[in-house]
Amino acid sequence: MVDVRYDIAFKLYPYEKVADQDLAPRRHPVVIVGGGPVGMATALDLGRKGTPVLVLDDHEGVGQGSRAICFAKRTLEICDRLGAAKGMVDKGVVWNVGKVFHGDKRVFEFNLSPEDGHKAPAFINLQQPYFEKHLVEEIRVAQSQGAPIEIRGRNGVTGMSQHGDHVLIDVDTPDGPYQLEADWVIACDGARSPTRDMLGLSFEGRVFEDNFLIADVKMKADFPTERWFWFAPPFKDSGASALLHKQPDDIWRIDFQLGWDIDRAKELRVENIRARVDAMLGENAEYELEWTSIYTFQCRRMEKFRHGNVLFAGDSAHQVSPFGARGANSGVQDADNLAWKLDLVVKGLAPDTLLDSYSEERVHGADENILNSTRATDFLTPKTEMSKIFRDAVLELAHDHSFARVMVNSGRLSLPCSYERLSLNGPDALNGPTVSRVGANCSDAPLKDGFLLDVLGGDFTVLAIDTEVPQLADVDGITLKTVTLDTGRDDVSGAIAARYLGEAPSGIYLIRPDQHVAARWAVASAADIQSGVRIATGRGQ
Structure with a gap:
């Protein structure tokens, strides 16, 4: 890599000596290794939920080239829930249209956001340092509000070993080395992950x-x-x-x-x-x-993303080719999936086996990204002369024939994956639209005052549309929010009915904290909802 000249340089967390460096190893609930987009998003999410988190980064901020630049709608929705998206969208370049050329001839164009009624745009282009900067600035806001987040710059992790219920970490600083302990470690230290190497884990x-x-x-x-x-x-x-x-x-x-x-x-x-x-x-x-x-x-990934008390996220867990913008976007979705689960485990509200579902779901997501990325790469770089002849014939046909355009692959752009048919899903007992099926992320929609995803927030939520629902304040200590919508009053565009009811007259949805659908029913009792929450938190029926 050559850094010719880049003006984006933010020294956001300069090195300061801390008391840990002069003490015997002190235990921390969660330590994140790496202060990139994934590490900072995870820290912000955990801290806003009240779980103490320490970020160790071997730099003092961001600004090593633009690297990732394309951030997708789902990533922006996650960042909006965390409070950081507005600055990103204001700074970023919003785009929806892509054009594909073969030689000097335009083959076709596409629109990534043909559907109205979403708060976030389909994509923004924003240099990664700016993306990180907005996350860190929102962490500073959260800290001022009492969120237990600490960032230590120029604290490079040099060693790591697991000891049953904790992890021992060796850290190097300008004032020399020290050690600390963590109940849980999240490795967000990139494709060349030193954490992965320290634990002797493979990347295939x-x-x-x-x-x-x-x-x-x-x-x-x-x-x-x-x-x-x-x-x-x-x-x-x-x-x-x-x-x-x-x-x-x-x-x-x-x-x-x-x-x-x-x-x-x-x-x-x-x-x-x-x-x-x-x-x-x-x-x-x-x-x-x-x-x-x-x-x-x-296109590579680890076999599994949980190894004892160490969890891997982002490029340290999986890597895909850049065309398709699936790297940083999938990493932020890792953070979105992991934070609520680890928060419940740290607070004793869910068994630590819930973290196995993080690996299950995000391995599934990585495989989907790798499949799409591999197909794009094979289309971009045909491996045989016959493959090249086929590829060029598709490009020629696509200019005039729409059936060929779906075969042109210049990088299938990032979309969130669905967790349908995986272990945390409850019943799908509503004859509702496919877009809101169990396992899918919630589709946004305009309301009379604001947008649906803003109302759902980051808690377990029961969404009742045109029906009554039992009021439950919590399930086994897990806070449960209820949102009731009347389509005649609240559905200003018809999007709620189209995206969540379809032909059904009413519906009840159980939404996870990462805004994925955990279960849905035409009619649900308190026992149904309690069972849905228990399934979604890894405790079975």
């Missing part, structure tokens, strides 16, 4: 024989805020494919497909990068290189 999958050059270019340009992707680009020496889309601050992300057998050092020379960019933009284009890197497509 495919490494594809291709390399891609990223160039973040600062320039004034009148290109629309769309995702443009070329197969066989018409500009000279640009490789087998290219990608262009806009970021904030007049920065544009360009990707060039280089092939497998390359001289990485040569390709990263500024003059060679400029030659490729000049061929794309024109030799008279005025721009500055902000950040460049070469990456290799990889």
Whole structure:
């Protein structure tokens, strides 16, 4: 990786010596290793729920290149629940339209948000340092409100071992090493995860024989805020494919497909990068290189994401190729899945076997992402001459025939996965729409005052639509919120009826804290709801 010049640099949590460094190892309920998007989202979620959490990061903030830039609607909905999304959306570049080209011919275009009635946009482009910055700023707000979150910069984890009910962690700082203990550790330390190596755990999958050059270019340009992707680009020496889309601050992300057998050092020379960019933009284009890197497509994951008292999330647990924006987005969904479960376990409100369902559900999500990512990679880089002939024929047909467009794959863009048919699901006893089936994440919808996801929040919630429902304050100590909607009064656009009732006259939904549907009924008793909560918290019927 070459950091040519990048202005996004935030020293958000400078190193300070703490009392732990002069004491015998002190026990912490939850320690997060790594302060990237996944680590900070997990810390914010846990802290807002009242679970003490300590983040150890070997830097003092963010700002090492733009890296992830595409953040999807579900990620923004999660960040909105945590209080951090408004600044992200205000800063980010909102986009819905993508265009696919073959040579100099436009094959087709697509709209990622053809449906109205959602608070969050389909996608924003926002450099990862800004995304992290907004999370950390919201952590500061939460801390001021009493949330028990601590961040220690320049605290690098150098060793880790499990000891039954806790984990012993070795930490290095500018003032020397120290040790601490944790009931639970969450490893969010990236694709090269030192935590994974310290515990001797494997990371299996495919490494594809291709390399891609990223160039973040600062320039004034009148290109629309769309995702443009070329197969066989018409500009000279640009490789087998290219990608262009806009970021904030007049920065544009360009990707060039280089092939497998390359001289990485040569390709990263500024003059060679400029030659490729000049061929794309024109030799008279005025721009500055902000950040460049070469990456290799990889689709890999750990066999399971829980190992004793250590849980893995984000790139430390799974890795996919960048086309499709499935890396950071799936990592934030890991955080969303894990935080409420670990919170209940730490508070003694659920058995620690609930954390096995984190691995079950997010391995399922990783496999879905890997499948989509692998298919995109195989379409982008055909492995045989016959595959290439087929790929090019599909592109030719797609220009005029809609049936071929569904076969064009320049990266199936990130969507949340459904946990249907997995172990935490209760009954699906409502003949309702597929979009709100048990296991799916809740679809947003406008209400008379606000949006549905804002009303649901981050608790176990009973959503009753056009019907009465038993009022339960809690189930076995777990807080249970009730939301009652009257479609005649509250459903200002008809979206609630369309997305949650369909042909059914009424419905009752049990919603998990991560806003996934745990169960749904046409009619439900207090015993039905209690049973649904117990199933959703890993305690069976």
